[in-house]
Amino acid sequence: MSRSRKRPRLSSDDLPLDSQNVRGNSSLSQRKGDRDGHFVFMIGENLTPRYKIIRKMGEGTFGRVLECWDRENHDLVAIKVVRSIRKYRHAAKIEIDVLNLLAKNDCANSHCLQIQGWFDYHHHICIVCEKLGPSLFDFLRRNRYCPFPVDLVRDFGRQLLESVAYMHELRLIHTDLKPENILLVSSECLNVPIHKRTSYRCSQDDRKFRCLPKSSAIKLIDFGSTVFENQHHSTIVSTRHYRAPEIILGLGWSYPCDLWSVGCILVEFCLGEALFQTHDNLEHLAMMEKLLGPLPEHMIRKVSSQAVKYFKRGSMLNWPDGTTSRESIRAVRKLDRLKDLIYRNVDDSRTILSNLLSGLLKYDPNERLNAHDALNHPFFLNG
């Protein structure tokens, strides 16, 4: 997967706070932040006297996530050390509020990352959380994008929908659901034999075994883009591959955009790789039409002035247009109808799974399944 999967969100043009004449120990400030405002550290160093840095677990737009030893609780924790840039600090405070709200109302089935606390360290906001395992994207990548068996897709889908239902009950919209933001609770895995019949994609090379998670327990992370339903919504949200059509068409968005993302994620679990591998709006819409049929006219009639250019004669997608590359035409042609895609890649529960997916991938957000209805779908009830 060569194309970037990162969601363009806050641009990184601001200077780090430690180069903005913030009062304090300048030599320490310089050592603690690099030019992008990322926290610079050494393994074994202390992050306050309480936490000892063990290793880096991940890095994102907002900061670095470090595995640390908590000397007070004698436990390992994950600490997100946010970049020392004003807008990221501001976003981190919102993320802390969301994490606290999620923790306050927590029920057994929330499947959301648990916050333990936070502190400010040399202009870096540090969010202390439970330590989890690899993301489902990392897991797929390490297994050469070998798809998950359908029973695991069901377990992951159920938990993911439970966490989305929980957030929506609290009037929160995650807006950035993607395999990178779904973490296995445990890193333990099992080596299992690959059956040629059941896993076509995995059996394309000479490997006889594949790795599967020992436990299917997952948790949702990264609430840095979460918004309250009644708050200001920026026009563009979500990482490209998981972005709902109403966002691309500038029609406004709400809770259903999370369910579209869940649909894309579940297909990805069945295929091993992202469903919509594109970075271009027109190509993205063409891929959707190849998979799901034509966009509804009533949506096309209301598109924003920026999106009008994607259509001709008022109702037809203007694709391919004069600028479409051969590579793009090939990428769209490669896609099948959703049902055929699922039939080609999944062995069990295909009919019921493709029915669930078409409910999650409804163009019209008003017709799309909500999280509760999706959880009551026969794919989950009969599995």
Ligand SMILES: Nc1ncnc2c1ncn2[C@@H]1O[C@H](COP(=O)(O)OP(=O)(O)OP(=O)(O)O)[C@@H](O)[C@H]1O
């Ligand atoms: N609690 C945790 N336990 C283990 N690893 C974690 C944890 N939290 C985050 N990570 C790792 O760190 C990575 C970055 O974390 P996170 O997504 O919160 O940062 P971000 O800066 O908001 O990222 P993005 O740019 O993708 O939004 C994750 O993809 C994951 O691999």
